[in-house]
Amino acid sequence: MPELAFEDFTPGRVFDLGTVTANREEMIEFARRYDPQPFHLDEEAGRNSVLGGLCASGWYTSCLWMRAFYDEVLSKSTSQGSPGGTEFGWPRPMFPGDVVRATAEVVSARESRSRPGLGLVEMRAQMLRDDDVLFRSQFTGMFAKRGA
Amino acid sequence: MPELAFEDFTPGRVFDLGTVTANREEMIEFARRYDPQPFHLDEEAGRNSVLGGLCASGWYTSCLWMRAFYDEVLSKSTSQGSPGGTEFGWPRPMFPGDVVRATAEVVSARESRSRPGLGLVEMRAQMLRDDDVLFRSQFTGMFAKRGA
Numbered sequence: 594m595p596e597l598a599f600e601d602f603t604p605g606r607v608f609d610l611g612t613v614t615a616n617r618e619e620m621i622e623f624a625r626r627y628d629p630q631p632f633h634l635d636e637e638a639g640r641n642s643v644l645g646g647l648c649a650s651g652w653y654t655s656c657l658w659m660r661a662f663y664d665e666v667l668s669k670s671t672s673q674g675s676p677g678g679t680e681f682g683w684p685r686p687m688f689p690g691d692v693v694r695a696t697a698e699v700v701s702a703r704e705s706r707s708r709p710g711l712g713l714v715e716m717r718a719q720m721l722r723d724d725d726v727l728f729r730s731q732f733t734g735m736f737a738k739r740g741a
Numbered sequence: 742m743p744e745l746a747f748e749d750f751t752p753g754r755v756f757d758l759g760t761v762t763a764n765r766e767e768m769i770e771f772a773r774r775y776d777p778q779p780f781h782l783d784e785e786a787g788r789n790s791v792l793g794g795l796c797a798s799g800w801y802t803s804c805l806w807m808r809a810f811y812d813e814v815l816s817k818s819t820s821q822g823s824p825g826g827t828e829f830g831w832p833r834p835m836f837p838g839d840v841v842r843a844t845a846e847v848v849s850a851r852e853s854r855s856r857p858g859l860g861l862v863e864m865r866a867q868m869l870r871d872d873d874v875l876f877r878s879q880f881t882g883m884f885a886k887r888g889a
Contacts, residue, residue: 630815642821642822652807677877682824
């Protein structure tokens with residue numbers, strides 16, 4: 594049985610997901626494939642944009658959070674995926690070399706009405722560079738109950 | 742001047758982003774790096790999960806939509822990125838080989854109060870396999886005004 598089942602996601606619990614460093618090469622490679630807007634690929638285009646410099650695609654920032662969440666929470670849990678969420682945002686851009694701290698907080702939890710054995714956990718994701726929020730989201734995680 | 746400036750994003754306008762095919766190898770490679778939950782990596786783990794089979798990470802599904810949006814809209818526009826959105830979801834899983842149709846619809850548009858020359862466009866994203874919704878989102882896009 595994994596360490597974390599539905600019952601362990603109690604409202605208010607905060608998971609520290611550690612720090613992540615934004616790797617310049619990977620950031621650009623990701624953008625080239627999925628989001629090749631000039632300010633995600635090129636220094637000068639970044640400086641000339643609203644974003645102020647070459648910066649990560651928001652999807653890349655999200656994916657870095659996701660991997661930290663997998664490493665510290667999902668990999669030790671009864672996770673059954675996610676149907677989505679109600680908020681996602683990148684209030685400040687992530688730049689190459691940024692060292693960011695990732696967290697996940699339990700907002701609320703309830704049993705699934707349609708699937709016995711499954712629980713729905715509302716969570717708040719955040720990624721910070723010092724006090725700047727680079728990523729935040731509120732979403733639902735599905736977790737099997739203990740012994741289900 | 743790009744073909745699409747803020748003024749071209751009129752409420753109700755729908756952009757057909759064409760079809761995308763979910764590539765099995767890329768889907769698994771993406772999951773291995775960013776979201777290595779067993780049902781995103783392995784057939785049997787997928788069959789034994791709520792999801793019913795080996796399926797894409799929702800982040801991968803989102804990224805495929807993003808690339809189609811870039812190709813058909815952003816690359817021809819005055820896009821200045823996105824601060825985020827109010828909804829994202831994957832009502833049904835995406836399986837390897839799925840052929841999906843992507844669209845983007847303008848919900849509303851307004852001028853930025855803090856940045857003259859910039860407009861904020863509320864958009865609805867969708868990706869469909871026949872009538873099944875595999876991805877949907879509502880988010881804000883930032884676009885420079887014509888001649889700004």
